Amino acid sequence: MxxxxxxxxxxxxxxxxxxxxxxxxxxxxxxxxxxxxxxxxxxxxxxxxxxxxxxxxxxxxxxxxxxxxxxxxxxxxxxxxxxxxxxxxxxxxxxxxxxxxxxxxxxxxxxxxxxxxxxxxxxxxxxxxxxxxxxxxxxxHGQAQQAPRPTLIDDAVFVRALETLSSVINLSKGLGHPRDKGMANEILSILRTKGHADQSGNIKSWAIRRGWRPEHASGLEALARKIWALKAKPNLSGIHDPEGRYQRWQAGT
Known part of the structure; x- marks a missing residue:
């Protein structure tokens, strides 16, 4: 297309x-x-x-x-x-x-x-x-054409984590299912706890370019803003295998 x-x-x-x-x-x-x-x-x-x-x-x-x-x-x-x-x-x-x-x-x-x-x-x-x-x-208009940025988020681990989410949910429905929203919450919580910078200003555009509908991309952005606005880092004790998941994002596997 x-x-x-x-x-x-x-x-x-x-x-x-x-x-x-x-x-x-x-x-x-x-x-x-x-x-x-x-x-x-x-x-x-x-x-x-x-x-x-x-x-x-x-x-x-x-x-x-x-x-x-x-x-x-x-x-x-x-x-x-x-x-x-x-x-x-x-x-x-x-x-x-x-x-x-x-x-x-x-x-x-x-x-x-x-x-x-x-x-x-x-x-x-x-x-x-x-x-x-x-x-x-x-x-x-009036400026030389610039090539689009290869990625809108300059954090490879963060991107791999989001790609994990995008690969398993129905992009046409975004985080509409509680299970999918829960997965997004877990992924973002792990990233926040591991010290990654807030990327909520870029997440919506990243998601739209990745195939999310704009309204669902906005929902992902809102969730990211909520998690990075927390005064303390999220507790990962209730999340399945946070260390293993994070290591896979680091390794790109």
């Missing part, structure tokens, strides 16, 4: 140039992907952002009214749709998504969608999409 093309447009969302650049990149992605990809989704949080903000001024009253009824033709070819997180779920055809007023919540939402050829993000505030850029190694 071809990975979506991801681009950040770090231009003030209150300037018309931001929308122009975003739509331009969306058009280029459609052309590059080919395969009949012609649909561009302009995604925002709420309907208010489509008809009562600077974005609506950039689109123009006529286009805003038309988009409320359905897609409109783009000047360079293709169709532009408008959608909100509440009104849109899964695109029937492979599409390019322009995420306007982007921030972590809406970008996580898009990361959980299928049938996406590309994503162009215009941040709500500077830095609002930095974690998303690091997660995927997204291209940044």
């Amino acid at each position: 071809t990975k979506p093309i991801r681009i950040l447009v770090p231009v003030n969302s209150q300037e018309a140039e931001a929308l122009q650049l975003a739509l331009g990149y969306a058009h280029k992605i459609c052309e590059k992907v080919g395969q009949g990809v012609e649909d561009v989704i302009l995604l925002v949080h709420t309907k208010h952002q489509l008809d009562h903000t600077s974005l609506s001024q950039f689109l123009g009253p006529r286009n805003v009214k038309a988009l409320a009824k359905g897609p409109i033709a783009l000047s360079g070819g293709g169709r532009l749709h408008a959608a909100t997180m509440k009104s849109w779920r899964y695109p029937p055809r492979k599409s390019v998504v322009v995420v306007y007023y982007a921030e972590p919540k809406i970008l996580d939402y898009v990361d959980g969608l299928n049938n996406i050829a590309g994503v162009v993000a215009v941040p709500d505030i500077p830095g609002g999409a930095d974690d998303w850029v690091a997660r995927w190694g997204a291209a940044v």
Whole structure:
């Protein structure tokens, strides 16, 4: 499966140039992907952002009214749709998504969608999409393309421990089963007790890139934050073979 093309447009969302650049990149992605990809989704949080903000001024009253009824033709070819997180779920055809007023919540939402050829993000505030850029190694307008980091967690033992968890649970359900949540709690408790640094700031992105759904990756992050927030290290007496498990993570077996 071809990975979506991801681009950040770090231009003030209150300037018309931001929308122009975003739509331009969306058009280029459609052309590059080919395969009949012609649909561009302009995604925002709420309907208010489509008809009562600077974005609506950039689109123009006529286009805003038309988009409320359905897609409109783009000047360079293709169709532009408008959608909100509440009104849109899964695109029937492979599409390019322009995420306007982007921030972590809406970008996580898009990361959980299928049938996406590309994503162009215009941040709500500077830095609002930095974690998303690091997660995927997204291209940044005006900057040289950087290769994505091989791993988002610079602790090989920590990564092997998380890989153990990912290999046995149902990634589509995350930690929904008490047994799986218990296993995650044990693994993270062992790592905390063995003196590993808090990686909760990177765990969500690591898990999403590993195939977890964003909402489940957030649950893993929350559990990690809870364990590293404990005043004392967790007691491992009730955990099966913590020393043996830890040694296997160290050895990579």
